[in-house]
Amino acid sequence: MDKPYILAPSLLSADFAELGAALDFIKARGGDMVHIDVMDGHFVPNLTIGAPVVKALRSRSKLPFDVHLMVTNPADLIEDFIEAGADWLTFHIEAERHAHRLASRIREAGIKAGISIVPSTPVSALTEILPFVDLVLVMSVNPGFGGQSFIEGTLAKLRKLRALCAEHHVSPLVEVDGGVTTK
Ligand code: ZN
Secondary structure: OOOOOOOOOEHHHOOHHHHHHHHHHHHHOOOOOEEEEEEEOOOOOOEOOOHHHHHHHHOOOOOOEEEEEEOOOHHHOHHHHHHHOOOEEEEEHHHOOOHHHHHHHHHHOOOEEEEEEOOOOOHHHHOOOHHHOOEEEEEOOOOOOOOOOOOOOHHHHHHHHHHHHHHOOOOOEEEEEOOOOOO
C-alpha cells in the first residue's frame, strides 16, 4: 500500500442525479472503496440509497462497495444488500440486539461484516462483538446528513478502540466516518 490508509469516499457527498459519474470520479481520483450510506428515516433522519440503487451501480464499478446501514432493522435488509453486491456490510450495534448472529450471517454470505457506533456510544459497547467482525466503523459526526464537522472527541475514542483491539488480539479495519478532511 502506498498510503497508510484506505480512502472510501461516500456517495452521500455526490450529486444523486449523477451517481454513476460519481463512481467514475472516485476511481479516477484514487478512491479505494466506495462508501454507501443507507439511511432509513427511522434510525436516523433522512432517506438515502436502497438496495436497488446499489444493484444498479454495481455494474458501473469494480471498487469494493462498503455499505453502511444506518437503519432500525438491519437484519431485515442484509440479504437485499448482499444480493445487490455489497463487499463490506456494516450495521449499528445500537440497532441490533443480536449483533453476533447478524455479523455471522453476513460472513457466512462470503462478505465482510462491520459494526458501527454513533458518537454517543462508548467503545466499550463493542467488547463482545469485536472478535466477530472485520471492520469497526466509528461515526465522527451524528449520522443523518453529509457535510457536518468532525467531532474532535473521536480521536480519543479511536485510541481506546485500538487498545481494546490489542487487548483482544484482533485487528479489524477501523473506519472513521463523517467530517473527515485532509487535516
Ligand atoms: Zn457512513
